[in-house]
Amino acid sequence: MPTLLLIRHGENDYLKKNKIPGRLPGIHLNTRGRQQAAELARTLSPLPIKALYSSPLERAVETAEPLSQSLGLEIQLRPDLTDTDVGAWEGRSWKVLGRTRLWKVIQETPSQFQFPGGETFVQTQLRIVRTLDAIARAHTDELIAVVFHADPIKMAVAHYLGLPLDNFQQLTAHTGSVTILKMDGSFVKLLALNLMPPFSFPD
Numbered sequence: 001m002p003t004l005l006l007i008r009h010g011e012n013d014y015l016k017k018n019k020i021p022g023r024l025p026g027i028h029l030n031t032r033g034r035q036q037a038a039e040l041a042r043t044l045s046p047l048p049i050k051a052l053y054s055s056p057l058e059r060a061v062e063t064a065e066p067l068s069q070s071l072g073l074e075i076q077l078r079p080d081l082t083d084t085d086v087g088a089w090e091g092r093s094w095k096v097l098g099r100t101r102l103w104k105v106i107q108e109t110p111s112q113f114q115f116p117g118g119e120t121f122v123q124t125q126l127r128i129v130r131t132l133d134a135i136a137r138a139h140t141d142e143l144i145a146v147v148f149h150a151d152p153i154k155m156a157v158a159h160y161l162g163l164p165l166d167n168f169q170q171l172t173a174h175t176g177s178v179t180i181l182k183m184d185g186s187f188v189k190l191l192a193l194n195l196m197p198p199f200s201f202p203d
Contacts, residue, residue: 002139003191004132005044006156006179007147009055009063010036015175020097021059022090022118023083029062036176036197037063043197044178045070050142053135055081055149063176064147080131083149087118111165125155125165132156136183153179160188 010033014021021027029037044067052073054064064075089097097103105113114120119127128148135144150173158168160181172194173179180191180202191202 001141001182001184002136003143004136004181004183005049005143005145006153006173006181007040007063007145008150008153008173008175008177008179009057009059009147010034010040011175012059018094020086020089020092020094021083022086023057024090026058028058033059033063033175037066039197040176040178041066041070043199044145047201048143049073049145051135051139052076052145052147053078053081054147055083057082057149060147060149064145067145067147078131078135080127081146081148081152084115084121084124084151085118086115088116089118107169109166110169121151121155121165121168124152125159125168128152128156129159150175157181157190157193161190 010029012021012027012033013030014027016030040063049071052064052068052071053076054060056077056079061075068075102113110121132146135146153173154168154171155165157171157179158165174194174196176196178195178197179193182189182191
């Protein structure tokens with residue numbers, strides 16, 4: 001039964017400015033984000049982590065790097081762990097979009113929404129779950145770290161807990177947080193949600 005540490009990347013200036021980063025290249029951790037990455041490494045490096053996976057986007061890789069160095073593990077990039085494809089909304093302001101009629105759909109019935117020129121939430125969830133399932137199958141009774149993005153983490157948790165996709169926005173994954181899933185085939189146990197380092201690993 002592998003255990004997955006789902007780690008959200010650290011803070012970046014796009015988030016501070018309330019802009020949607022999507023898959024834009026060149027978005028790096030800011031000072032606070034680098035501090036969060038270092039704190040994650042200090043908290044998690046004593047654990048017997050056997051593999052480290054990451055989204056290929058810079059903010060995720062930069063979050064994984066201190067942990068990689070502490071553990072002596074290679075960062076294994078998985079393109080399907082990347083953030084949601086928000087299409088034409090990349091770089092736009094959440095505050096501006098929040099005044100549109102589409103915002104209500106995103107918040108209340110995201111299963112019915114598709115980003116203009118991008119993915120549906122259904123497609124994102126399916127992509128992420130398939131990737132996490134493949135990672136889990138590759139590791140038996142091991143602790144695995146996976147660094148990626150907020151909405152994909154929340155959608156994965158919703159799937160494994162049997163929550164409707166329309167409820168995933170009720171979950172939280174702050175920057176630099178750790179969510180822990182214990183995988184046993186079709187049975188998945190949520191050990192922790194949105195832990196902020198430093199913390200003790202739950203039994």
